[in-house]
Amino acid sequence: MGRVLLDITTSLDGFVTGPGADLAHGLGIGGEPLHDWIVADDRTGADKEALERTHRGVGAVLMGRRTFDLVDGPHGWTGDDPGGTGDDERPPILVVTSHPPAKVRLDGWFEFVTDGIHRALELARKAAGDRDVMIMGGGNLCRQYLYAGLVDEVRIHVAPIVLGDGTPLFERTTIAPLRLVQREAVATPAAVHLTYDVVREEL
Numbered sequence: 634m635g636r637v638l639l640d641i642t643t644s645l646d647g648f649v650t651g652p653g654a655d656l657a658h659g660l661g662i663g664g665e666p667l668h669d670w671i672v673a674d675d676r677t678g679a680d681k682e683a684l685e686r687t688h689r690g691v692g693a694v695l696m697g698r699r700t701f702d703l704v705d706g707p708h709g710w711t712g713d714d715p716g717g718t719g720d721d722e723r724p725p726i727l728v729v730t731s732h733p734p735a736k737v738r739l740d741g742w743f744e745f746v747t748d749g750i751h752r753a754l755e756l757a758r759k760a761a762g763d764r765d766v767m768i769m770g771g772g773n774l775c776r777q778y779l780y781a782g783l784v785d786e787v788r789i790h791v792a793p794i795v796l797g798d799g800t801p802l803f804e805r806t807t808i809a810p811l812r813l814v815q816r817e818a819v820a821t822p823a824a825v826h827l828t829y830d831v832v833r834e835e836l
Contacts, residue, residue, distance in 0.1 A: 634758060635765035636785040639775050640687050641802065642667050642824070644792055648799035649772040659703045661799045667792045670823035679819050683826040687788065691724055692764025693757040697774035698730035705738050725760040729753045729774055750777050772802045779831075780808050787813060787829040793822075 643649050644667060651661025660667050670680040696704075704710045726743050733745035746753040757766045768778050778784050789802075813829035820826075 635690070635692060635761055635763055637754065637778070637783055638691070638765050638767045638786045638788060639779060639784045640767055640788040640790075641770050641772065641775050642670070642790040642792055643802050644794045644796040644799075646795050646797065647802050648796045649770065649775075649802050650800040651796045652798040654699075654800055656702065656706045659706075659709075661796070664796060664799060666794045669792065670790060670821065670826075673823060676823055677821045679821045679826070680823055683790065683819065683824070688767070690765050691767045692761030693724050693766050694726045695753055695757050695766060695768045695774065695778075696726060696728055697771045698728060699773070700769065700771045701728045701730070701734075701743065705734075705743070710739060724764075725757070727753050727757050727760070750774070750781065750783070754778070754783060772800045775802060776804065779811065780806055782811075782831075782833075784831050786816075787827075787831060789827045789829075791825045791827065793824070 641649055644664075648661075648664075650659075650667070651664030654661040654664070658664070670676055671684055723742070728743050728745050729750055730745055731747060733747065737743060744756070746756060754766065768775055768784070779787070812832035814832060815827065815829050817828040818825060
């Protein structure tokens with residue numbers, strides 16, 4: 634069985650989008666620089682390697698409803714894009730939501746799971762086989778899986794921008810502190826790519 638990976642980009646102050654994120658402004662007002670390490674023409678080899686590594690070995694993807702609305706929206710993925718995974722073959726993409734959409738632009742790309750994060754992960758693990766499951770966002774879904782103790786590895790790409798407001802990756806919580814072990818830190822002008830293992834506390 635593969636690992637459960639959380640992979641997401643944040644600002645220095647911990648926001649995964651700027652304020653006002655919607656279909657027209659997927660990364661919020663002023664949030665476009667978050668993804669410079671992915672899309673900029675002058676991105677470094679280390680940025681390219683970080684992106685390739687993000688998708689390497691992934692057998693299934695989990696995403697939240699807001700992320701789905703963006704990638705399936707008019708400014709989202711195109712029909713010839715293999716799901717943003719960097720592979721020729723698109724892995725299964727499971728959308729965790731309370732209500733499936735009435736209409737899907739990229740028909741056949743997504744499976745909608747309406748009975749919670751645990752069931753969605755169960756289905757994703759089954760689809761992935763011995764490959765990894767990647768949680769690609771948004772911030773709310775990543776937070777739910779992390780706080781539930783279901784994540785093995787955290788990959789955060791910290792962009793050099795302070796947004797001040799927007800969609801936070803972390804919020805106040807009453808859970809016990811989550812201990813992490815840093816495995817890698819790679820700095821480029823566009824991002825600091827951080828990799829952590831989540832420490833499993835013995836009961």
